[in-house]
Amino acid sequence: MKRWLRRRVDVVYERVLSRELSGAPTHVAVIQDGNRRYARRSGGSAHEGHRAGVETTERVLEWCQDVGVEELTLYTFSTENFDRPDEENEQLFDLLCEKLREFADADRVHDNEVCIRAIGETGMLPDRVQAAVDYAQRRTREYDRFVLNIALAYGGRSRLLEAARGVAREVESGDISPAEIDVEAIEHRLYDRPVRDVDLIIRTGGDERTSNFLPWHANGNEAAVFFCTPYWPEFSKADFLRAVRTYEHREESWRRTRARRALALLGAVGDADLPEARSIVDRFRDSLPTGERPEGRLEPPADEPDANGTVESLDSSGSTAD
Known part of the structure; x- marks a missing residue:
């Protein structure tokens, strides 16, 4: 099919999907898989794949705001990713620093009152990345119209383990009794600021697993899950709208x-x-x-x-x- 015709078909399909939607999930979590495979297929480096993926991330943020999503969490760098080649990770860290600072200064972020937050073991990251994270969080801390969580050095089980250890320490010190341990007690210890329950998980790249992503907020809320084959740089608005439709069908x-x-x-x-x-x-x-x-x-x-x-x-x- 010719490229111009393909674009016309995609536009029409997006309009059809948009008309079918009657509501939107409050919190969407995305596993951005396939950047490196996308780059290899086109003969490029992993860094080129990650940079192409950032462009998709910026579009998805706009699509979320268009349909009424209030919180977006991006699985950007897991604790397992530290095992990748140092050269690849260093290039990714440089890209993160660049984009975090660029995004924190962007007019569209401030016009839309986007609060940028990092979740995960950020202390494991290089100093320059921690500084960029701190800059983005400070620049957007007072906003609450839309929340963008960046999962960095993230591991779902490790977060739950740390929360459990925190509760155990407080029980041992007498600051809290076992009878006082409830859902809120755990949630307050998972992250510095509240994270909404996840309504929809999207994973690109063809794998059908959620990879230990936000287990407390997604599994506990029985989130809808949408798996699709396009690599993250290829993820389209039609794919996004299909994911939202999956959430609606699950709710129905x-x-x-x-x-x-x-x-x-x-x-x-x-x-x-x-x-x-x-x-x-x-x-x-x-x-x-x-x-x-x-x-x-x-x-x-x-x-x-x-x-x-x-x-x-x-x-x-x-x-x-x-």
Whole structure:
């Protein structure tokens, strides 16, 4: 297909996908895989692949803001990446320094109030990278309209391990009792500033695994996952919109499953005994096929109080299995 025709088709497809979307995930996490393979295929160096990948990263940030995403996390450099050749890593560190400072000074970042944060064991990075990270964070610290997390020297298990050790030390010192350890206690110790639960993970490059990426925030929230074959420098807006559509389909399935479970419980146990189930059916009835929807609202009996604040307790797992 001629290149100009391919571009026309892509534009039309993007418009179709955009019209199909009715909502957006709040937090998207991306595993930017395939920079080096992209470079090898075209006869270039790994550094050229990483530089091409940065251009995609800048476009994805714009696409996220266009559809209403509020937080984006990029898996940029893992702890395992330290095992790569020194020359390759040094070039990547130079690129990170350049782009972090460039981005922190960009008008579009300040106009859109983008807060740049680094997550991971940044103390393992060279001094020049740490200085660039500090500069970007200081320049954008007061913003909160959009959050851009850069995962550097990152390992999901190591973060959880450090949080657990931190809690153990505080229990040993008497600063916190075992009974006080809850979800918030762990989350506060994972990162310096809060990270939202992940709604969607995107991985490019063809591999179908999440590589220990944000396990607490993604697995705990049962995030939707979108795997695609293009290398990161080739990732297109159509690919991005397809990923968002995957998230929407997962959300629709989640709502439909909860409504069906609640209806089944009402039928088996009785309406008067399950105010929470009635509330869930009323909340998610539009996600059910027309033939499965009960007629009218399932109002509680006059002498029975509403189940305010307890709707989620019926099924907090968010399972999507039909």
